Amino acid sequence: MIGFDGTIPFVGLFVLFIVLGFYGKYWRRGDLNHVHEWSLAGRRLGTALVFFLIGADIYTAYTFVAIPSGVFAKGSLYFFAIPYVGLTFGVALVTMPRLWSLSREKGYITASDFVKDRFSSKILSILIAMTGIISLLPYIALQIVGMKSVLTVMLSGTANSNTVEEISLLIAFVILAAFTYTSGLRGATLTAVFKDILIWITVIALIVVVPLSIGGGGGFATAFKNVKNQTYITVSESLVPGYTTLVLGSALALYLYPHAINGVLSSESAQKLRTSTALLPLYGVGLAIMALMGILVYAVPSAMNFLSHFPESSRGILVVPSLILYTMPGWFSGIALLGIFVGGLVPAAIMAMSQASLLTRNIIKEIKPNMPASSEIRITKISSTAFKFVALGFVFIVPATYAISLQLLGGILIVQILPAVFFGLYVKSSLRKEPLIVGLLVGIFSGIYMVEYTNNFGALTSSLFHTTFGSLYVAVIALVFNLIISFGGSAIMNKKRLLSYGEGSSQ
Amino acid sequence: MKNKRRYVILALLILIPSIVNLSVSLYNRNMPELFGMPFFYWFQTLWLVCCSGFYLGFAYLMRGGAGEGRGGDSYKNDWI
Numbered sequence: 001m002i003g004f005d006g007t008i009p010f011v012g013l014f015v016l017f018i019v020l021g022f023y024g025k026y027w028r029r030g031d032l033n034h035v036h037e038w039s040l041a042g043r044r045l046g047t048a049l050v051f052f053l054i055g056a057d058i059y060t061a062y063t064f065v066a067i068p069s070g071v072f073a074k075g076s077l078y079f080f081a082i083p084y085v086g087l088t089f090g091v092a093l094v095t096m097p098r099l100w101s102l103s104r105e106k107g108y109i110t111a112s113d114f115v116k117d118r119f120s121s122k123i124l125s126i127l128i129a130m131t132g133i134i135s136l137l138p139y140i141a142l143q144i145v146g147m148k149s150v151l152t153v154m155l156s157g158t159a160n161s162n163t164v165e166e167i168s169l170l171i172a173f174v175i176l177a178a179f180t181y182t183s184g185l186r187g188a189t190l191t192a193v194f195k196d197i198l199i200w201i202t203v204i205a206l207i208v209v210v211p212l213s214i215g216g217g218g219g220f221a222t223a224f225k226n227v228k229n230q231t232y233i234t235v236s237e238s239l240v241p242g243y244t245t246l247v248l249g250s251a252l253a254l255y256l257y258p259h260a261i262n263g264v265l266s267s268e269s270a271q272k273l274r275t276s277t278a279l280l281p282l283y284g285v286g287l288a289i290m291a292l293m294g295i296l297v298y299a300v301p302s303a304m305n306f307l308s309h310f311p312e313s314s315r316g317i318l319v320v321p322s323l324i325l326y327t328m329p330g331w332f333s334g335i336a337l338l339g340i341f342v343g344g345l346v347p348a349a350i351m352a353m354s355q356a357s358l359l360t361r362n363i364i365k366e367i368k369p370n371m372p373a374s375s376e377i378r379i380t381k382i383s384s385t386a387f388k389f390v391a392l393g394f395v396f397i398v399p400a401t402y403a404i405s406l407q408l409l410g411g412i413l414i415v416q417i418l419p420a421v422f423f424g425l426y427v428k429s430s431l432r433k434e435p436l437i438v439g440l441l442v443g444i445f446s447g448i449y450m451v452e453y454t455n456n457f458g459a460l461t462s463s464l465f466h467t468t469f470g471s472l473y474v475a476v477i478a479l480v481f482n483l484i485i486s487f488g489g490s491a492i493m494n495k496k497r498l499l500s501y502g503e504g505s506s507q
Numbered sequence: 508m509k510n511k512r513r514y515v516i517l518a519l520l521i522l523i524p525s526i527v528n529l530s531v532s533l534y535n536r537n538m539p540e541l542f543g544m545p546f547f548y549w550f551q552t553l554w555l556v557c558c559s560g561f562y563l564g565f566a567y568l569m570r571g572g573a574g575e576g577r578g579g580d581s582y583k584n585d586w587i
């Protein structure tokens with residue numbers, strides 16, 4: 001349990017966080033009744049702000065909770081997150097500035113806007129919007145799981161800790177909903193900078209303090225000796241294909257998530273976007289440090305002892321918060337724990353906003369095309385609030401460990417929009433809307449089937465599917481099916497058209 | 508000809524870091540250790556910094572394209 005000296009900085013900084021969130025409304029004033037002003041902060045963010053905003057999008061509770069948790073429980077396999085972030089920004093550099101330029105020219109706010117215009121297909125655009133919305137739900141739930149783990153560690157040992165925890169989460173979400181409603185992405189950006197500062201202070205403190213607190217000839221040496229297991233030192237030969245495809249699949253998926261694209265489109269220029277994207281792998285060093293905590297904790301007896309009071313399946317998500325509590329002075333643990341707490345809250349806000357844009361612009365507006373702009377912004381704001389509470393309800397119902405596994409499913413779904421969005425940026429005539437629709441559906445359903453099959457239709461614990469090439473990440477296998485159908489089907493259609501029009505009259 | 512060379516360099520600036528990230532067998536080893544950390548862990552962490560270097564090179568070569576919005580060329584007020 002956290003003492004009084006830790007509670008004061010935690011609460012004090014949370015109040016500052018709220019003030020920043022509401023102040024966002026007045027920052028770089030714009031007419032917030034326009035969708036692009038509300039959800040893209042008027043497309044006026046420079047290099048540093050895009051860096052912080054996308055950094056906040058990407059380095060989330062997934063980083064601070066899910067990855068250390070995986071390294072703690074399963075070892076080096078979960079270190080795949082590090083080459084994954086190294087790779088994903090290369091993917092972003094090739095695709096995102098082009099999407100930015102097209103969006104600026106044609107006024108797109110979402111990837112679905114682009115796809116609808118590019119392939120003149122309402123069905124494809126609606127399907128892509130739905131995929132985006134659904135794949136983000138478990139992602140938001142994961143943020144809440146991360147926030148919950150902070151509260152669990154802070155409140156452990158107090159009376160009624162469960163009730164206090166749920167009430168605290170509810171209050172945090174009401175506040176979050178209120179300031180995103182009034183300030184839009186401006187509020188999220190300001191709080192993202194605040195969150196990033198706290199996270200970096202925490203990361204640096206952790207990497208200095210934890211190894212020192214272990215002592216005895218270097219913290220890492222002791223920790224790696226304590227785990228005494230080869231799976232914590234390197235990846236076993238049989239898992240190399242899995243590791244490689246987890247890196248590839250995750251890297252391809254990240255910039256297809258609606259919240260990542262939302263961050264990209266809020267940039268002021270394509271060049272500023274490139275510079276900030278090129279710098280983002282550096283943020284991954286913080287992720288690597290957090291991941292290593294999953295191993296260092298084995299050499300911190302007080303934290304291990306604390307973790308042993310919890311069921312084995314929920315120990316992983318408590319690794320980082322409990323290390324903070326047991327190695328840092330009380331006042332500092334308050335600051336660091338708040339960093340992790342808002343580290344889940346800010347991304348949750350941005351994700352819910354991008355879900356809302358998709359729902360309003362790409363689904364409701366397709367059905368009711370004559371909707372006035374004032375209703376569009378109102379529905380966007382209200383649905384962004386609704387999505388936050390759907391995810392919160394999800395966390396109260398579904399156990400925490402289950403929520404992390406569901407996030408893997410999110411990645412499998414979202415990567416299926418790759419042929420239309422990434423290839424759509426560069427090729428036009430060799431992709432047709434009908435095969436893209438079929439490919440998307442086959443990718444999604446084969447992906448879900450493979451995940452269910454590999455987990456024996458029970459609780460989701462693995463996302464690797466056994467093939468003759470070894471165990472591969474399901475997202476990559478399903479994407480291959482999808483690509484074959486999209487390109488193969490389009491080639492067949494184009495050839496048929498060529499034949500029926502006769503030579504010379506076709507393009 | 509000059510344009511072709513530029514494209515090759517641009518492609519390499521993305522491909523080299525990407526291929527290393529995906530070549531697991533290249534870094535899937537224990538030795539040499541750094542501060543008691545197996546090679547596997549410290550190499551991948553250090554490689555992130557190298558990735559940023561390659562990507563900054565890419566961003567620099569791509570600067571100043573047409574239709575890229577305000578501030579595409581100049582570095583004035585570039586950071587906020």
